[in-house]
Amino acid sequence: MRTFSMGGIHPPENKISAGKAIEQMPLPAQVTILLNQHLGAPALPLVQRGDRVKTGQLIAKAAGYVSANIHSSVTGKVLKLDEVYDPGGYRRQAVIIEVEPDEWVEDLVLSSTLKRECTLSPEDIIQKIQDGGVVGMGGASFPTHVKLSPPPGSKPEVLIVNAVECEPYLSSDHQLMLEKGMEIIVGTKIMMMALKVQRAVIAIENNKPDAIGLLERLAIPYSQIEVMPLAVHYPQGGEKQLIDAVLGRHVPSGALPVVTGAVVLNVGSVFATYEAVQKNKPVIDRVVCVTGKSVKKPGNYLCRIGISIQELIDFAGGMPDSVAKVISGGPMMGKALINTQVPVSKGTSGILLMDSKEALRKKVYNCIRCGNCIEACPMGLEPYLLMNLSELSDWENMEKECIMDCIECGCCSYVCPSNRPLLDHLRVGKFKVGAIIRGRKNQ
Amino acid sequence: MNIVLIAVIVLGGTGVILASVIFLTARKFKVFEDPKIDEVQQALPAANCGGCGYPGCRNFAEACVKSENLDGLFCPVGGNEVMKSVASILGREAVQAEPMLAVLRCNGTCAHRPKTNQYEGVSSCMAASLLYGGDTACTYGCLGMGDCVAVCQFDALSMDKETGLPVVDEAKCTACGACVRACPKNLFELRKKGPKSRRIFVSCMNKDKGALARKGCAVACIGCGKCEQVCAFDAITIKDNLAYIDYNACRLCRKCVEVCPTNSIWELNFPPRKKAAEQDVPAGTETGKNTASV
Numbered sequence: 001m002r003t004f005s006m007g008g009i010h011p012p013e014n015k016i017s018a019g020k021a022i023e024q025m026p027l028p029a030q031v032t033i034l035l036n037q038h039l040g041a042p043a044l045p046l047v048q049r050g051d052r053v054k055t056g057q058l059i060a061k062a063a064g065y066v067s068a069n070i071h072s073s074v075t076g077k078v079l080k081l082d083e084v085y086d087p088g089g090y091r092r093q094a095v096i097i098e099v100e101p102d103e104w105v106e107d108l109v110l111s112s113t114l115k116r117e118c119t120l121s122p123e124d125i126i127q128k129i130q131d132g133g134v135v136g137m138g139g140a141s142f143p144t145h146v147k148l149s150p151p152p153g154s155k156p157e158v159l160i161v162n163a164v165e166c167e168p169y170l171s172s173d174h175q176l177m178l179e180k181g182m183e184i185i186v187g188t189k190i191m192m193m194a195l196k197v198q199r200a201v202i203a204i205e206n207n208k209p210d211a212i213g214l215l216e217r218l219a220i221p222y223s224q225i226e227v228m229p230l231a232v233h234y235p236q237g238g239e240k241q242l243i244d245a246v247l248g249r250h251v252p253s254g255a256l257p258v259v260t261g262a263v264v265l266n267v268g269s270v271f272a273t274y275e276a277v278q279k280n281k282p283v284i285d286r287v288v289c290v291t292g293k294s295v296k297k298p299g300n301y302l303c304r305i306g307i308s309i310q311e312l313i314d315f316a317g318g319m320p321d322s323v324a325k326v327i328s329g330g331p332m333m334g335k336a337l338i339n340t341q342v343p344v345s346k347g348t349s350g351i352l353l354m355d356s357k358e359a360l361r362k363k364v365y366n367c368i369r370c371g372n373c374i375e376a377c378p379m380g381l382e383p384y385l386l387m388n389l390s391e392l393s394d395w396e397n398m399e400k401e402c403i404m405d406c407i408e409c410g411c412c413s414y415v416c417p418s419n420r421p422l423l424d425h426l427r428v429g430k431f432k433v434g435a436i437i438r439g440r441k442n443q
Numbered sequence: 444m445n446i447v448l449i450a451v452i453v454l455g456g457t458g459v460i461l462a463s464v465i466f467l468t469a470r471k472f473k474v475f476e477d478p479k480i481d482e483v484q485q486a487l488p489a490a491n492c493g494g495c496g497y498p499g500c501r502n503f504a505e506a507c508v509k510s511e512n513l514d515g516l517f518c519p520v521g522g523n524e525v526m527k528s529v530a531s532i533l534g535r536e537a538v539q540a541e542p543m544l545a546v547l548r549c550n551g552t553c554a555h556r557p558k559t560n561q562y563e564g565v566s567s568c569m570a571a572s573l574l575y576g577g578d579t580a581c582t583y584g585c586l587g588m589g590d591c592v593a594v595c596q597f598d599a600l601s602m603d604k605e606t607g608l609p610v611v612d613e614a615k616c617t618a619c620g621a622c623v624r625a626c627p628k629n630l631f632e633l634r635k636k637g638p639k640s641r642r643i644f645v646s647c648m649n650k651d652k653g654a655l656a657r658k659g660c661a662v663a664c665i666g667c668g669k670c671e672q673v674c675a676f677d678a679i680t681i682k683d684n685l686a687y688i689d690y691n692a693c694r695l696c697r698k699c700v701e702v703c704p705t706n707s708i709w710e711l712n713f714p715p716r717k718k719a720a721e722q723d724v725p726a727g728t729e730t731g732k733n734t735a736s737v
């Protein structure tokens with residue numbers, strides 16, 4: 001079975017919520033829609049306090065090319081534009097809407113019947129994706145229309161649909177594939193048309209045999225779409241790792257992944273693309289899995305963007321007493337939240353409730369030069385050395401040791417027998433070196 | 444005998460030849476260095492702190508010798524005295540500058556700013572600030588892990604365990620600016636030391652709206668504008684719900700301190716007020732505590 005060539009780990013999978021059918025959440029009383037749910041510039045609000053909005057209406061416009069439109073996920077009255085805590089614990093602009101029964105915008109197709117044919121030109125498809133505010137739904141939230149418009153000079157050959165879901169615990173993509181398989185195949189076809197490529201690979205890790213079987217069956221009429229099972233290996237969902245696993249090609253240090261001829265898109269974004277192009281439905285809801293060892297009702301919930309994470313947790317049986325950490329995303333790369341009032345955004349793939357025993361950091365010992373971190377690093381870096389350099393504030397040598405290649409996957413910290421906080425220090429170094437490089441460019 | 448003689452002649456000859464080669468090379472490739480650079484360097488404090496903007500004292504000395512009028516060159520550690528002696532070595536006019544000091548613009552002690560979550564990662568302000576906003580409801584305030592203390596070469600900063608905030612030792616601070624650069628929340632500012640070390644400044648960086656700021660921290664600046672109104676010298680401006688006192692315009696009248704509803708304006712090293720004395724509140728001491736925070 002194929003996988004990427006360098007480093008990586010295999011943490012316990014703990015897919016507790018796998019196989020639980022997607023359940024529709026009831027409408028909340030109030031939603032809080034953040035204006036920076038994507039990478040890049042925050043969107044500019046188009047509504048004011050007191051305005052009435054419909055479900056699917058554009059409420060904030062993309063501010064620049066690398067940015068994304070934001071749509072109202074509910075019908076109701078805009079209570080206020082205010083600053084609320086984002087998952088990072090900083091205050092960000094958000095639109096707060098009081099919810100009334102749904103009243104959808106006119107051109108939105110509500111029926112769930114499959115629409116296979118798409119006769120639009122590639123430019124129109126990309127325009128529709130941009131209008132619909134589709135971003136990477138795996139967590140990084142990079143605007144999809146930017147990815148579909150590769151820089152001049154590069155020629156994409158293959159579309160890779162990232163359906164590996166390599167993070168432990170998470171299961172939202174898995175369930176989405178099981179229930180919306182055909183839509184995903186059509187979405188893949190549409191994206192191939194937008195990219196003008198002749199081949200697509202849907203990469204799925206081998207711990208989801210039902211999804212692999214289903215998509216393989218559904219893809220039979222589409223000879224250009226291949227479903228590729230991959231060995232379970234973290235961080236296979238990383239863009240560079242996935243290209244390596246599927247095509248055996250390496251992205252050079254500092255280059256864009258598209259130089260290898262591959263464009264990687266998350267399966268959630270493919271589904272969102274299908275809805276945006278075929279149904280005129282912008283990103284207003286998503287599947288979020290609520291999981292954790294002591295959660296009463298772990299499962300995959302379809303909820304509107306902007307609902308508070310507390311409501312999701314309540315819906316899943318309430319907050320267990322033993323929980324010490326609430327994480328947005330998976331245990332490896334997710335972000336611990338500072339409170340549960342944070343709203344769900346386009347990139348929220350899961351809510352993980354970690355027990356105090358699991359969440360605690362252990363006592364740190366000295367480095368014993370075992371080299372486990374070097375073996376585990378999927379980018380071929382030397383984390384122990386980078387951590388030392390970071391502690392010495394030696395940014396110059398960190399740059400020479402390719403700190404900017406670090407993908408912050410956390411494998412080094414995971415394997416360290418001395419529990420050293422390698423990733424924390426690497427992140428500091430990456431930030432400092434990044435600032436130095438930007439400063440040099442601006443000079 | 445013969446062997447000894449040969450050995451002496453061969454080795455001696457080689458020595459002479461090599462010595463002349465070295466001599467000639469040294470002459471040929473000699474780099475002229477102004478002896479004044481050494482002299483200036485001798486006069487500098489040799490702290491190599493980088494406070495002047497140059498990597499070390501030697502580079503600063505070179506820059507001094509090269510420059511024509513010492514404009515923009517100032518050693519914050521040595522201060523006016525060192526700059527005078529540098530100027531006398533170079534026979535130029537000394538640039539005088541007011542002595543500066545680092546002040547901490549966060550007043551949010553543990554008592555004023557309750558913790559809302561628990562941080563477990565590496566004990567470094569920079570690492571924590573890259574992860575999230577901080578362990579209190581104020582995302583602008585001090586994280587209290589002492590990156591500034593670690594970076595201070597002059598032992599002028601220390602963590603106060605009770606308040607959880609760093610304390611500037613006025614006697615030791617040289618205004619090199621290392622803490623200003625180290626703090627990820629930009630809480631340090633170099634301000635004029637002032638006559639008799641008296642200073643007034645807004646000890647807060649919270650840009651949230653008043654109610655939110657107040658909710659997160661009892662002594663936050665809420666941007667109410669009372670100080671701006673009362674200031675007779677236009678020294679106070681309010682931007683993003685935060686007041687700032689321009690130290691060049693401030694005449695140290697202390698009116699703003701009185702009207703501040705949240706006690707976020709600090710006065711340092713002033714004699715106790717009559718009213719304050721009645722309440723038995725000591726004036727600011729060298730440790731940086733002030734009437735407002737006690």
